[in-house]
Amino acid sequence: MAPRSPYSSSSRELHVVVLGAGGVGKSCLTAQFVHNEWIESYDPTIEDSYRTQVQVDGRQVILEILDTAGTEQFVAMRDLYMKTGQGFLLVFSITSASSLNELEGLREEILRIKDDDNVPMVIVGNKADLEEGRAIPRAKGFAISQKWGAPYYEASARTRTNVDEVFIDLCRQMLRKEDDTTDPDDSSRIDALKASNNKRRRRSKFRDSTHPRCVIL
Numbered sequence: 298m299a300p301r302s303p304y305s306s307s308s309r310e311l312h313v314v315v316l317g318a319g320g321v322g323k324s325c326l327t328a329q330f331v332h333n334e335w336i337e338s339y340d341p342t343i344e345d346s347y348r349t350q351v352q353v354d355g356r357q358v359i360l361e362i363l364d365t366a367g368t369e370q371f372v373a374m375r376d377l378y379m380k381t382g383q384g385f386l387l388v389f390s391i392t393s394a395s396s397l398n399e400l401e402g403l404r405e406e407i408l409r410i411k412d413d414d415n416v417p418m419v420i421v422g423n424k425a426d427l428e429e430g431r432a433i434p435r436a437k438g439f440a441i442s443q444k445w446g447a448p449y450y451e452a453s454a455r456t457r458t459n460v461d462e463v464f465i466d467l468c469r470q471m472l473r474k475e476d477d478t479t480d481p482d483d484s485s486r487i488d489a490l491k492a493s494n495n496k497r498r499r500r501s502k503f504r505d506s507t508h509p510r511c512v513i514l
């Protein structure tokens with residue numbers, strides 16, 4: 298008999314990509330989330346993938362997490378994983394201004410490759426335990442979050458602060474996006490929307506004829 302899979306057959310599989318400059322803590326965040334372990338040493342990643350099952354709002358989800366290389370020499374692989382990734386953790390270190398600058402280019406590349414303005418993303422300011430070495434004020438993180446329309450969390454892989462939260466937030470966004478694109482009721486919803494728009498148009502025509510628009514001469 299074939300060994301039974303530890304994952305339920307009804308689980309959805311979602312592809313997460315962890316991106317950011319070298320040394321910001323991508324591997325440590327992933328290791329904490331998947332294995333609950335803290336890694337003190339620094340061993341630059343080429344590419345590692347992890348598979349884990351989580352429950353989000355009562356739904357079973359299998360996450361395939363790709364921990365990418367921050368170092369420039371491995372950028373050739375980026376196009377491929379940006380295409381296959383469904384959700385992106387954009388990680389910088391709060392102790393390094395240049396690591397935040399690097400995220401801007403990565404985000405633009407994701408939007409260009411996916412040709413979509415609505416890609417699930419979470420911005421993570423990691424190493425929040427190193428407050429004394431902070432180079433990025435919290436307010437700057439929130440300003441970027443507003444500009445990019447993606448949630449911002451300050452996290453620490455060392456203290457495990459907000460580690461689950463960033464992955465779960467991303468998971469929710471990915472599920473929402475999947476639901477929106479695969480909902481079989483979409484066509485009937487569009488029809489209802491069209492009908493209500495027509496009604497609104499008819500009403501505004503009526504308003505226009507009784508209250509002519511003001512014209513400034």
Ligand SMILES: Nc1nc2c(ncn2[C@@H]2O[C@H](COP(=O)(O)OP(=O)(O)OP(=O)(O)O)[C@@H](O)[C@H]2O)c(=O)[nH]1
Pocket residue numbers: 317318319320321322323324325326336337338339340341342343365366367368423424425426427452453454455456
């Ligand atoms: N104090 C502190 N150190 C951290 C934290 N996260 C990671 N580090 C340390 O930062 C170093 C780099 O961490 P990694 O997780 O390997 O960084 P990475 O982003 O995966 O690096 P690349 O593989 O080169 O892309 C390691 O020595 C970690 O122990 C954190 O939240 N707080």
